[in-house]
Amino acid sequence: MPLAAEGRLPAGVPRVVVERLPLYLRAVKGLLAEGVEVVSSQRLGEVLQTTPAQIRKDLSYFGRFGKQGRGYNVTGLLRVLSQILGLDRVWNVAVVGVGRLGRAIISYPGFAPEGFRIVAAFDADPNQVGQRVEDLRVQPMEELDATLRERDVHIAIVAVPASQAQVVVDRLVRAGIRGILNYAPTHLQVPPGVTVRNIDPVLSLQAMTFYLKQGRG
Amino acid sequence: MPLAAEGRLPAGVPRVVVERLPLYLRAVKGLLAEGVEVVSSQRLGEVLQTTPAQIRKDLSYFGRFGKQGRGYNVTGLLRVLSQILGLDRVWNVAVVGVGRLGRAIISYPGFAPEGFRIVAAFDADPNQVGQRVEDLRVQPMEELDATLRERDVHIAIVAVPASQAQVVVDRLVRAGIRGILNYAPTHLQVPPGVTVRNIDPVLSLQAMTFYLKQGRG
DNA sequence: GCTTGTGAAGACCTTCACAGCA
DNA sequence: TGCTGTGAAGGTCTTCACAAGC
Numbered sequence: 001m002p003l004a005a006e007g008r009l010p011a012g013v014p015r016v017v018v019e020r021l022p023l024y025l026r027a028v029k030g031l032l033a034e035g036v037e038v039v040s041s042q043r044l045g046e047v048l049q050t051t052p053a054q055i056r057k058d059l060s061y062f063g064r065f066g067k068q069g070r071g072y073n074v075t076g077l078l079r080v081l082s083q084i085l086g087l088d089r090v091w092n093v094a095v096v097g098v099g100r101l102g103r104a105i106i107s108y109p110g111f112a113p114e115g116f117r118i119v120a121a122f123d124a125d126p127n128q129v130g131q132r133v134e135d136l137r138v139q140p141m142e143e144l145d146a147t148l149r150e151r152d153v154h155i156a157i158v159a160v161p162a163s164q165a166q167v168v169v170d171r172l173v174r175a176g177i178r179g180i181l182n183y184a185p186t187h188l189q190v191p192p193g194v195t196v197r198n199i200d201p202v203l204s205l206q207a208m209t210f211y212l213k214q215g216r217g
Numbered sequence: 218m219p220l221a222a223e224g225r226l227p228a229g230v231p232r233v234v235v236e237r238l239p240l241y242l243r244a245v246k247g248l249l250a251e252g253v254e255v256v257s258s259q260r261l262g263e264v265l266q267t268t269p270a271q272i273r274k275d276l277s278y279f280g281r282f283g284k285q286g287r288g289y290n291v292t293g294l295l296r297v298l299s300q301i302l303g304l305d306r307v308w309n310v311a312v313v314g315v316g317r318l319g320r321a322i323i324s325y326p327g328f329a330p331e332g333f334r335i336v337a338a339f340d341a342d343p344n345q346v347g348q349r350v351e352d353l354r355v356q357p358m359e360e361l362d363a364t365l366r367e368r369d370v371h372i373a374i375v376a377v378p379a380s381q382a383q384v385v386v387d388r389l390v391r392a393g394i395r396g397i398l399n400y401a402p403t404h405l406q407v408p409p410g411v412t413v414r415n416i417d418p419v420l421s422l423q424a425m426t427f428y429l430k431q432g433r434g
Numbered sequence: 435g436c437t438t439g440t441g442a443a444g445a446c447c448t449t450c451a452c453a454g455c456a
Numbered sequence: 457t458g459c460t461g462t463g464a465a466g467g468t469c470t471t472c473a474c475a476a477g478c
Contacts, residue, residue: 018424023404026402040436042437049404054470056438067438070437181418187244205308210238211235212303231446268449270450271447288460
């Protein structure tokens with residue numbers, strides 16, 4: 001299996017393809033855990049409920065990782081996908097807002113095994129500052145810039161009320177944050193070069209009810 | 218403003234359009250709160266950072282809600298969007314899994330104001346059963362079918378470990394659930410007619426790092 | 435035999451640009 | 457004049473189908 005195109009930035013990769021790569025990675029990890037050593041696009045497609053052609057096409061944007069007549073080496077594919085996604089390293093993450101939601105995020109055990117390490121927590125509320133959440137001390141917003149620099153943080157998780165989200169994000173962007181996972185139910189504006197992803201269960205439910213409504217009368 | 222096509226099921230509505238309608242609804246609610254009475258697709262596009270043409274096209278799948286030369290009546294658009302999405306009613310929701318995540322979901326104050334009412338909580342763990350979370354009693358899985366029927370529940374939120382998610386979902390589907398909001402980091406299989414939406418912050422972060430990685434070396 | 439990688443075809447979605455109307 | 461609603465054009469993404477290779 002050839003190496004993934006090192007350092008190359010494949011400009012023409014469709015957004016949707018990038019969205020699917022983490023799903024492929026998760027599936028491949030699962031297969032590896034089952035002891036599977038080689039997987040065809042056919043089989044991967046069954047696991048992921050998608051078409052073999054789509055998987056092959058998606059992977060072909062980055063290189064040629066399979067062997068005709070056999071399929072893909074699971075370990076190799078795992079390594080390649082990690083590398084493409086930039087997951088062959090640890091990413092330090094800061095959480096802003098340590099209310100109920102922020103605390104649940106900090107306590108969520110799913111981040112660390114995937115290489116996302118929460119290394120700082122901030123809150124504007126003086127009553128929260130100084131408290132401990134897991135093994136983090138809640139810091140005041142004044143310490144944001146210095147701490148993000150010191151701890152090499154490039155990703156922030158925003159868990160503040162919607163009304164405060166934009167000012168917090170402006171602050172994070174000025175501090176050099178380049179990726180934001182936004183839990184506040186509001187649309188954020190960021191300059192080019194900063195990536196935002198939103199997590200909003202209400203929006204998900206609202207799109208769902210459209211289809212539920214069709215079902216009956 | 219004409220009424221939204223009542224009862225009609227617009228078969229040819231693109232998925233992406235349905236995904237955007239909740240965003241439009243949220244923006245329109247915001248405008249209403251600001252006292253805005255009429256809004257053009259131009260202005261809505263600025264608020265949402267999208268094009269006026271896209272908004273007009275999206276809405277045109279469902280009817281003609283605007284007035285030439287003026288724009289859209291905010292109150293009317295709010296009502297129409299609610300109706301299209303099936304949000305002109307209350308939806309009862311059950312939560313399965315009352316670990317840290319499930320409890321955070323039950324305590325999240327964002328659902329009720331949007332018409333999603335959590336009316337039941339279940340857990341397979343006997344130690345959890347009988348406990349109170351907010352004003353709900355945690356029930357054993359044995360009571361699932363009867364309770365969902367009694368309380369007219371059609372949507373479930375799944376907050377169990379990945380390893381148990383599929384069996385829980387099979388159970389929910391058999392009990393007649395038609396919409397599932399899945400927080401477990403795993404791909405779920407459901408029969409046609411059942412809608413699944415996934416909330417997985419790790420997948421979001423993993424797609425994000427692809428772009429962050431491009432930024433520097 | 436089986437499976438990849440990929441141009442070409444087709445489906446889907448977005449944007450354009452303007453007729454029609456307030 | 458200003459803005460909607462919409463066919464048509466343009467762009468993006470998915471699927472097809474097959475040559476190439478194990």
